[in-house]
Amino acid sequence: MYSPACKVTDIASLIPQRSPIMMVDDYIIEDELNCRSELAVGADNMFLDETGRLSVEGVLEHIAQTAAAHIGYLHRQAGETVTLGYIGDIKRCAVTGPLPAVGTTLHTHVTVISQVGDVSLVSAETSAENNPILNCRMKVAEG
Amino acid sequence: MEKDELVKKMIEILADEFEVEPEVIQPEANIKETMHLDSLSLVDMVGLVNEEFGVEIKTPDLPTIKTFADLYDYVFTRM
Numbered sequence: 118m119y120s121p122a123c124k125v126t127d128i129a130s131l132i133p134q135r136s137p138i139m140m141v142d143d144y145i146i147e148d149e150l151n152c153r154s155e156l157a158v159g160a161d162n163m164f165l166d167e168t169g170r171l172s173v174e175g176v177l178e179h180i181a182q183t184a185a186a187h188i189g190y191l192h193r194q195a196g197e198t199v200t201l202g203y204i205g206d207i208k209r210c211a212v213t214g215p216l217p218a219v220g221t222t223l224h225t226h227v228t229v230i231s232q233v234g235d236v237s238l239v240s241a242e243t244s245a246e247n248n249p250i251l252n253c254r255m256k257v258a259e260g
Numbered sequence: 261m262e263k264d265e266l267v268k269k270m271i272e273i274l275a276d277e278f279e280v281e282p283e284v285i286q287p288e289a290n291i292k293e294t295m296h297l298d299s300l301s302l303v304d305m306v307g308l309v310n311e312e313f314g315v316e317i318k319t320p321d322l323p324t325i326k327t328f329a330d331l332y333d334y335v336f337t338r339m
Contacts, residue, residue: 230311231303231307232306233319234299236303238303238304238306258300
């Protein structure tokens with residue numbers, strides 16, 4: 118069903134956000150439970166803080182869009198309608214490194230831990246330039 | 261893992277995760293009422309069981325798991 122490291126090119130069909138709010142450049146599916154994504158932090162990013170770095174909220178939005186894209190992709194693969202994903206909850210959020218500056222590329226790994234109905238619990242780790250910067254658990258609710 | 265050991269560990273991790281006293285987790289107690297679970301936090305319990313015991317609770321099975329005894333039986337028979 119999933120070829121190794123299958124890159125999904127039509128991300129816009131999986132999440133409703135568009136530039137400049139779209140926070141996923143590349144989305145790569147590893148298997149049903151795991152995916153990776155990338156985002157190059159641009160100077161026009163709406164989540165930059167006053168120091169020119171991507172805010173924690175920006176990183177979390179990037180993670181949420183990655184998770185929502187993955188869940189949407191799984192629905193599409195199952196022949197189901199792609200629904201919108203909303204952040205339901207964020208737990209165990211740890212900022213472990215300096216927030217990324219403009220020009221940095223974020224690398225994120227999302228793992229689906231469990232799913233109950235329309236709610237998915239995922240864990241996520243984001244790094245930049247080989248340095249971990251944030252990890253968390255997030256619930257994504259479909260609506 | 262013996263069932264007694266599973267029950268002890270289950271009580272420990274559930275009490276910690278959902279911030280309830282271990283004493284309230286009694287075999288015949290209702291899970292949702294005891295741990296104040298809603299539709300969002302239910303997925304936490306399912307994830308916890310998956311991570312700690314390697315057992316995936318299928319969504320269609322959830323309505324059959326009403327009490328902690330039901331949960332222990334479900335997990336123990338699938339480990």
